[in-house]
Amino acid sequence: MEEIKEKINYIKKILLSKGYKMTIQRNEIIKLLLITEKHLMADEMYHELKNKGIGLATIYRNLELFKELNIVREINSIEGRYFELKIFSKKCMDIHFKCSKCGKIEDIYEHDMIYNILNYNRVIENNTGYEIKDVSMIMKGLCNKCRG
């Protein structure tokens, strides 16, 4: 519980440093995401928070802001839009390319793709019940020298 306060405080600093304010509503939204520890849809958050007088528009507006500040990430699936905390996520993954002719191995940094894959991990976790902790990917083919 102390940890949650610390994390919220950390996010508050980010907000203040960018000229935004930490409000009761933002505090509650972040706390909810921290406590539930999974992705939520906007209306699920609203359901949870409306008794505290927090409006749906506020939730949408803040999720948008949190996305811009890289605090939250959006996940799109057939069921709709989900949101989850991105900032304290420890998820990482590596991608390697291996040339099937000369055997050379290279690291690949494709940020958007990694981001995308990590998003889908949530979907897979939901569908399967697995808990994914690590992802690695190997691409095989020909490097530019061996392509000829």
Added chain:
Amino acid sequence: MEEIKEKINYIKKILLSKGYKMTIQRNEIIKLLLITEKHLMADEMYHELKNKGIGLATIYRNLELFKELNIVREINSIEGRYFELKIFSKKCMDIHFKCSKCGKIEDIYEHDMIYNILNYNRVIENNTGYEIKDVSMIMKGLCNKCRG
């Protein structure tokens, strides 16, 4: 061009075998997806087909039907919903999940993610000069039994 007629005919057989009819509208929607060879949003299709008197509702209804029949697949991203032919797609890659506790290995089928990754492969090929022929992905974590 002959190939397109053949493919449409193949889909017609599927429709008829399930008690559906092949209409001008369905023909046009499938032809559009075959010709453009990429994913389209419903309103893009409407834009393309409304001069033939095809309504937006018809497009939505048929995309839904085609999805059920595994003819078309839906892709959800931040920009919105896309649709593409699934039935003649040669795309493949394998994804495995390995439980780090019990060692069990399972196949993962997450079409949208696969589609996404294959798209990024084009980007990586462009950036690196590599030619990617095969992709495999391993996810590690805990299966539902070992999570407990």
Added chain:
DNA sequence: TTTAATGCAAAGTGTTTGCACTATA
């Protein structure tokens, strides 16, 4: 000739925006 499929318009979703008011820094 039977029954599935269509176009249109109306109704539903989920999401964003304008505005007067409120609360944070």
Added chain:
DNA sequence: TATAGTGCAAACACTTTGCATTAAA
């Protein structure tokens, strides 16, 4: 006390549905 943030309701965009009509088998 200045200005960012809020709730509410209206507006919006996308999608689905009801119904009278059309067309495929």
